[in-house]
Amino acid sequence: MSGVLNASRNSAPSGLPISQIAEGLGIPHSAVLRYGHDKAKIDLQYLEGLERNPQAKLVLVTAISPTPAGEGKTTTSIGLADGLRHIGTRSVLALREPSMGPVFGIKGGATGGGKASLIPDAEINLHFTGDFAAIAEANNLLAAMVDNALHFATVDIDPRTVTIRRAMDVNDRALRDVVVGLGGRTGGVPRESGFDITAASQIMATFCMATSLEDLGERLNRIVVGRSSQNTPVTVADLEAGGALTAVLRDALAPNLVQTLEGTPAFVHGGPFANIAHGANSVIATDAALKLGDVVVTEAGFGADLGAEKFVDIVSRQTGLEPDLTVIVATVRALKYHGGMALEDLGTPNVARLEAGLTNLDRHVSNLQKVFGQHVLVAINQFAQDSPAEIEAIEAAMFKRGVDVVLSNHFGRGGEGAQDLARAVVSALEVPSHTTYCYDDDASLAGKAQAVVQRVYGGSTVSFTAAAARELARLEAEGWGKAPVCIAKTQYSFSTDARALGAPEDFEVNIREVRLSAGAGFVVLISGSIMTMPGLPKRPSACDISVSADGVISGMH
Template identity: 50%
Template sequence: MKKIRHILEVGKAINLKPEDLIMYGDNKAKIKEPFKNLNPNGKLVLVTAITPTPAGEGKTTMSIALQDALWRVGTPSLLCLREPSLGPVFGIKGGATGAGKAKLYPSDDINLHFTGDIHALTSSINLIAAVIDNHIFQGNALKLDPKRITWKRVLDINDRGLRKVRINQGKGNGVPRCEEFQITVASELMAIMCLATDPDDFIRRTKDVIIGYTYEGEIVRLAALEIEDAIMHLMHQALLPNLVQTLEGNPVFIHGGPFANIAHGCNSIIATKYALSKAPIVITEAGFASELGAEKFFNIKCRAADFKPNLTVIVATIKALKMHGGVELSALQEENTEALLRGLDNLQQHHENLSLFGVKVLVALNLFDNDFPREIELFEKEMKRRGYKYSLVSSVSKGSEGGIDYANKVKALLEEETHFKFLYDTNKPITEKIEIICKKLYRASGIKYSKKALRELELINAQGFDKLPVCMAKTPLSFSDNPQLKNAPRDFNITIREFRLSAGARFVVALTGKVLTMPGLPKVPAAVRMKEVR
């Protein structure tokens, strides 16, 4: 097992010279010129997972495990991940840098301030909001209707108290209005950062953002504020991918971090394209499960970047499958093959979903020392019976040694021909695109629209944005929009309550059920469990 290396040594492994990097100490760096002389010929592997449970699945862990295992068997590769948001770090989930011996370094830095990318985004987003309110205060030459401002302020912390507030109150402070804060990683500017191909594309998309409407109902774009250069001053280094390493000293790019339940859930095109130019195999992950992050990876990110992925990995654990089979969290330490068998329905639906995109699929079972042998045997028996390719991965406890079979099976599948295809044609009406996603991936019986959503959809169609991809905002805890419907539910409807147009990101967000763009903290936040840094 290799040791932690100086970041210059990590870069050297993928032919990066010291002059190619902007150093952030000994353990972190930024890529100085990730936009030039690109030849993205590598093969692209997506890591996704079954529907998440409190037992955890380990999607990031299994992505790191694959990176380490490929290097161990002599195959250079690159891993591209999202930057963790402070919201989940201090909220329910905690950090997002792997587990055990399949982990990133330096994990605390990555989980917290890192190189300041999310801070730069937060500042940029709030600058836009401040300029909007100042413009109205200073005479409102654009005739912006304060009741129809669509740009939201942000904070990268879960804070339900900011979901609905009154701003500009008090004499001389502007026109009072309602404001709804979002978490930073749900903002359109984060999506733009991750879907832009270079700084010029970032500026183009940013100028196209719709910040609100006039009193006459006309669109007002961010370009009218003439602050794109100020935004670029804040964002110019944030557009550069970050280089870190695994505990075994293997290279990892971290860049961008949109949520997959309320945004498109993928790391940046800039980092992925650069990685595909530097390594024969590139691994990336998309948030949550196949019907959320993976669907958006294929239909939004790959469409924008012209990527053609070669393989998808579905991550599962015995405990998570048992939870889908009806076992409570407190009873997971008891053997229960019947529940495991029932829970495989969830895995099967995800496997079927991914097959719709024409890519090869490998199931990676994230093993733990306290898994029951009989349950593992049943899992293997069922994988063989269903004709699924699979690998048992023990990298959490054994490091890259526990992922050798995993790496070899990935390499073998990458030699096979793939026929990637999108799930829908963007020229179809928005309602038809939503129906395809809901019925083919979620297995919904039907789709219902609120009156508000129908009014918003009519406006989006009238404005000519009906040919954009759809970004579904939905609970990650179920195939449905009801987090209580576990495993692989049937006979349910999806309710679209609201539409939001992301003209700069080039997609239409459809909000379902009770999904929120500003999360709240749980009763016992992860922040309470943190130990003092000494």
């Protein structure tokens, strides 16, 4: 379906009325909870009453290890969905909501680019339907109830063991480590704490793994907030906070429906980062798309060593949402970057540097095929400066591996420029993936980490600080040993050293901190210098954003 663009009050494209997009999916008006002209939530009870389309196929879009600017994975997902509609396939997108941290930080907006974009882009990049605010408020309500229980001693919690940190959706390194409870007897119990960015909070992970409102409430009650003086877990249920948290999140849990510039429907819901969380949109949104479409395009954040590994080992394992095909996005510039070319020179053709960087693409493809059982297609996100010789070098390398490579110019031409990619996807779906996992449920938590490091990253071993090893042993003893692991590490390298480009080998991954995400059902292992509260760059993207007198927002790239 191709939409006719209208002009909104700020002259930005507003697309078709969102009720018309919903109608095209067969959703009745009574189930469309509109947020103005161009945004809506879809009623959860309506969605729960639908059966999944038995013919629906799930396409997972991932990428090679990126440059700092990213390689257009979201743009490619949008372009592919538009391209599928161009060739007559009923496609639906299921994507993460952007976090304002990167929007105001180094990457800018996250609604695609060029002619492969979501609308209304400014609203989606900023407050959208208020989901991120609700998740932060639920998180901070929980933190407040923990400190209130400490103040009044109503629940036995050792203040040194409290694990819940406050959250906000802005990069702010000054809040990574703070002291709360100051101010004398009226201030509370002083203790060390800190802030996480909302996208890295346990509430976000729990929210995105929930399958229903009831399931969300049960997951929230399982969250461990600290330990008692007897060293036993203290949960949200012990604080009697689960009902209030569920109430705060009730409306947010309904998935958001928007559209692309071409009128392709898109569920945009939930937004955990893949470098410090599990990197996939909500299970509810993906499930809704599979009930309403024939081919669902979703994405997993950053490179396949992060987002795709976590999608399969965490999301697929827990929910059965297994990809029928995995598309890996590559760019000429990123391959040259991994071949040792300086960032400022990436626009200059250089086949030798590109060929040196092909080791990165090759390892990602090999991992997806051999470790995760995926049928793989490589999509080259085309830039104007890409030379024919560079494209041919990528095609030749993938031909040896038996993998198809498709050039796509969705940025410049929208769905029309992605038709070749769309046709290749439809053809590739005739040979489905047979999803396998990197490790068994019965492996120890340390063994699962070792499997990811060796089988996916190409490292030799994983080590743990003394504190991390103690926490792992305690979690095993308390019955969490069967949980999957979510390794938090840099997105720029297979290793924990962002400067180790290409496909490094035989390195050690050190786990310095372990956090239980009981609500989401996995254990987070934090490695290297990765931070759960990012900082802003020297010159943030926020410096480029402005608003005109008539309300037009510019500079949010």
